[in-house]
Amino acid sequence: MNLSNKQKQYLKSEAHHLKPIVMIGANGFTEGVLAEIENALNFHELIKVKISAEDRETKKLICEAIIRETKALAVQQVGSIFTIFRPSDEKKITLPK
Structure with missing residues (x-):
């Protein structure tokens, strides 16, 4: 699944008020961090990750690596904040066509 420009714009506007849920620090991208990202994506669908590198x-x-491992879609990267989206079974966010 690829996101159209319209869908990316919609997701950016939805993510604007969000704070980073997962922070990747000095230990880097570990199995624990991956598990937290998976849990957050399952629950929220749209999350921000802060990368302190x-x-x-x-x-x-x-x-x-996050995109590859979680099979999520990249929405935006601004500085050290990375926004990703992965639809869940409950479809909490309805994307425009």
């Missing part, structure tokens, strides 16, 4: 390339690699 200095290097831009490291942030990019962590974001790609």
Whole structure:
């Protein structure tokens, strides 16, 4: 599933008021962090993740790993905040066509 520009804009507006739920710190992207992201996506569908890495390339690699492991969709990355979306069975967020 890919997101259209209209859908991304909608999700960005929905995520605007959200605070990061998961913080990735000095230990990096671990199994525990992955489990927390999975739980948050199952419950909320749309979440923000804060990545505390200095290097831009490291942030990019962590974001790609999150997308690959969770099968979520990237919505936006602004600085160290990464917004991702994965629809759940309950469909809490209805995307525009």
